[in-house]
Amino acid sequence: MQQQISVITLGVADIARSRRFYGEGFGWGPVFESEEVIFYQMNGLMLGTWLKDKLAADMRRDGVGPGSFSLAHNVASAGDVAPLMARLGHAGGTILREADAPPHGGFRGYVADPDGHGWEIAFNPAWTIDAAGLVSFGA
Template sequence: MEARISLITLGVRDMARATAFYESLGLARAEGPDGVVAFDLLGQTLGLFDLEKLAEDIGVPVDSLGHGGLTLAHNVPSRAEVDALMRLAEDAGATVLKPPQEVFWGGYHGYFADPEGHIWEIAHNPFSPLRSTDGAFRWQGYPGD
């Protein structure tokens, strides 16, 4: 298996609300098949899919999907951008779970839940600088960049 994730699919109960939320964060909607809303990211795609249909596709009861202990992280180049993106998410309907603050490992981050309860971390990690050409993230950064 290659070390990458191609598609992250979030099961949602209210497709219109979830779509509007991610569009209000500035994500550009890509064309997709009926029933799927896709947003192209840097090297991946974020997909929204009806929760009931997702459970049916997997072949499990919808109650078994839950939310679990998964978080999605979005890294930004500065503390100020953490603050700005957290405000943008809250204005768009997110619930702030942890306001932006310094963290024990030396970075700065906050957490919010989207309108469907999916948890996002917005972080600035000074030990993993983003690639200067495109903002890509890699653990411990890009040496020589």
């Protein structure tokens, strides 16, 4: 079986609030949006934000909430981490952990979107990011 992810869908309480975070914070523009769902074309996959009640109903679950995971957005330099975190905070996010250097190297911090989904904003000197935004493990 092919090793790939097609779509990551996050359940959100307020689609407009979510759009502000991803649009103003990351600077991402949707490729599709309706009153219930917004899709962002990423580098090789789609990120969807869908009203959590509609998502829960679609999955036939009683409820959906953030779990113990984080998504990550890697940047080109350590100096890019804190300014992006500040922009995300200004766009409605919550700073979970200020940017610092972890013992294993690099530089990172954590931000939650308005619905509590955790994002690691990171610079990893051992990874490369090409012009298309594709991340490769190892330099």
